[in-house]
Amino acid sequence: xxxxxxxxxxxxxxxxxxxxxxxxxxxxxxxxxxxxxxxxxxxxxxxxxxxxxxxxxxxxxxxxxxxxxxxxxxxxxxxxxxxxxxxxxxxxxxxxxxxxxxxxxxxxxxxxxxxxxxxxxxxxxxxxxxxxxxxxxxxxxxxxxxxxxxxxxxxxxxxxxxxxxxxxxxxxxxxxxxxxxxxxxxxxxxxxxxxxxxxxxxxxxxxxxxxxxxxxxxx
Numbered sequence: 186x187x188x189x190x191x192x193x194x195x196x197x198x199x200x201x202x203x204x205x206x207x208x209x210x211x212x213x214x215x216x217x218x219x220x221x222x223x224x225x226x227x228x229x230x231x232x233x234x235x236x237x238x239x240x241x242x243x244x245x246x247x248x249x250x251x252x253x254x255x256x257x258x259x260x261x262x263x264x265x266x267x268x269x270x271x272x273x274x275x276x277x278x279x280x281x282x283x284x285x286x287x288x289x290x291x292x293x294x295x296x297x298x299x300x301x302x303x304x305x306x307x308x309x310x311x312x313x314x315x316x317x318x319x320x321x322x323x324x325x326x327x328x329x330x331x332x333x334x335x336x337x338x339x340x341x342x343x344x345x346x347x348x349x350x351x352x353x354x355x356x357x358x359x360x361x362x363x364x365x366x367x368x369x370x371x372x373x374x375x376x377x378x379x380x381x382x383x384x385x386x387x388x389x390x391x392x393x394x395x396x397x398x399x400x401x402x403x404x
């Protein structure tokens with residue numbers, strides 16, 4: 186109970202009136218807290234005032250707190266509070282729908298980006314294989330031309346020349362080398378697609394993450 190001493194009002198710790206209830210509306214639940222507005226005040230009138238409030242809403246300027254005043258009590262504002270909670274439930278339901286739609290759209294765009302990244306990565310893999318084949322083909326052609334010139338040079342050498350045997354060995358090795366590196370010695374086939382890792386896909390995803398559509402589209 187409140188204690189009066191030397192003309193001063195001292196509210197007792199055990200006289201405090203406060204608590205929390207949860208109001209369920211549809212699939213949503215809202216915490217409503219009730220407490221003394223000035224529990225430490227020495228003014229009996231001020232210390233008796235109650236305040237009821239809900240968590241501030243994301244929309245700016247919405248009232249979320251009601252307190253006892255001379256012209257009304259918090260009980261008179263319960264209908265307004267319930268109306269606020271019902272409005273929140275409607276807006277939260279729409280917000281949930283909007284978020285689910287946005288999430289589905291992000292998922293769709295991420296899957297499209299991933300498919301495009303795979304296509305580009307495979308394309309680059311094939312292009313690299315082609316560049317390698319062209320390089321080896323040019324090298325094989327150059328070696329073949331060199332071997333023809335070397336064979337003609339050997340024909341012009343007189344029999345019994347001191348270095349002709351070593352030159353013939355070199356010619357045989359060069360011809361084998363040209364055959365070994367020539368990609369057209371047998372019909373080339375389409376390269377096997379590689380096993381792509383998330384790191385392989387990153388260069389083709391721009392702002393998307395290879396690990397999923399969430400995370401603000403960053404890695």
